Amino acid sequence: MTARLFPHPLLSLVLVVVWLGLVNKVTPGNVLLGAILGVAVPILTSPYWPNRPRISSPLRAVEYALVVLWDIIVANVQVALIILFKPNARIHSHWITVPLELTSAEAITVLAGTITMTPGTVSVTFSADIHSILVHCLHTDDPDTVRANIKGRYEGRLKEIFE
Amino acid sequence: MASLSDILISFFLVVAGVFGLVGSFGLVKLKDTMQRIHAPTKATTLGVGGVLIASMLYFTLVKGSFSFHELLISLFLFITAPITANFIAKTHLTKHVPEEDLPESEQTYGWAVYNDPPE
Amino acid sequence: MIETALVFAMGCFGLGLLFCLWRMLRGPGLADRILALDTMVINVISLLVLYGIKEGTAVYYEAAMLVAMVGFVSTVAYCRFVLRGDIIE
Numbered sequence: 001m002t003a004r005l006f007p008h009p010l011l012s013l014v015l016v017v018v019w020l021g022l023v024n025k026v027t028p029g030n031v032l033l034g035a036i037l038g039v040a041v042p043i044l045t046s047p048y049w050p051n052r053p054r055i056s057s058p059l060r061a062v063e064y065a066l067v068v069l070w071d072i073i074v075a076n077v078q079v080a081l082i083i084l085f086k087p088n089a090r091i092h093s094h095w096i097t098v099p100l101e102l103t104s105a106e107a108i109t110v111l112a113g114t115i116t117m118t119p120g121t122v123s124v125t126f127s128a129d130i131h132s133i134l135v136h137c138l139h140t141d142d143p144d145t146v147r148a149n150i151k152g153r154y155e156g157r158l159k160e161i162f163e
Numbered sequence: 164m165a166s167l168s169d170i171l172i173s174f175f176l177v178v179a180g181v182f183g184l185v186g187s188f189g190l191v192k193l194k195d196t197m198q199r200i201h202a203p204t205k206a207t208t209l210g211v212g213g214v215l216i217a218s219m220l221y222f223t224l225v226k227g228s229f230s231f232h233e234l235l236i237s238l239f240l241f242i243t244a245p246i247t248a249n250f251i252a253k254t255h256l257t258k259h260v261p262e263e264d265l266p267e268s269e270q271t272y273g274w275a276v277y278n279d280p281p282e
Numbered sequence: 283m284i285e286t287a288l289v290f291a292m293g294c295f296g297l298g299l300l301f302c303l304w305r306m307l308r309g310p311g312l313a314d315r316i317l318a319l320d321t322m323v324i325n326v327i328s329l330l331v332l333y334g335i336k337e338g339t340a341v342y343y344e345a346a347m348l349v350a351m352v353g354f355v356s357t358v359a360y361c362r363f364v365l366r367g368d369i370i371e
Contacts, residue, residue, distance in 0.1 A: 076209040116245035173287035180294030187298030203321040250361035255313035
């Protein structure tokens, strides 16, 4: 019964928060309207998202978000310095293949997004069977460190969160 | 005498402006398309983020009306920036990069841009 | 003080828009032009929010939000059109 009413409890919560953000005022009426939307939208869209991803440890998810946020700031400064002060001839770009251990689609999506947002790397495509991911690195002299960093810093944490 | 909130807001505005400019400057300066994709996805995120934080602080501290509206725009941009970067990179690969230029996928199947997924 | 910082930030993003325009006109590839358009959209969002601070009204957030959404959808639509030759299959 609860599963039919709330196919994605987290999505419902996010919808309420987004609605309150859109009207930019927290009043009982807005909370009620947001709650109605939060119940109705997941039920209406549940056929498009049939499986229910589980987040096994919410605390680790918060930790992951903070780590990524910090890395985004560091990444911004690094990329800005490379753009401003490195002559083009001395920027060594690399293609890097990262083998994946994650299996759930949600976890891989989050990983790909994280790679794009963090230090000098952009995720480009997967192998056709989704067992490895192709990453383009703006500047590195040591591709193996970048690969180890992605696997250790992000993939390990995501594995704990989603699996 | 400028108050603390003034200094804080001005700081965020200046940082945002610099990062936004660097992101767009990277588009002009870098030599290769794949390198150019890095510039806007990174530098501009902090640029817009800084502007939105400054605006949030301004309306909360100076105008006195609490506002968290701006978080939605930054959240939206944080979610969509990787997706657009990924799409643009894929467009570039299909149009201009032959499969031989990429490293091996080290799997049974090649990269999804060139090979169909297994059924 | 805020006024000066505002003018500085607006100048930066305006100059950024010009850089994007140059890249969009120069090319050389399709991906470069789409990327330049996407960056232009991000710069326009910042300019709108900055103008909102300057005028002291919250009206411009709605505009910024809509520009962000339209910009994302249009970038994806462009890329899909180039990738698949069709936007909705």
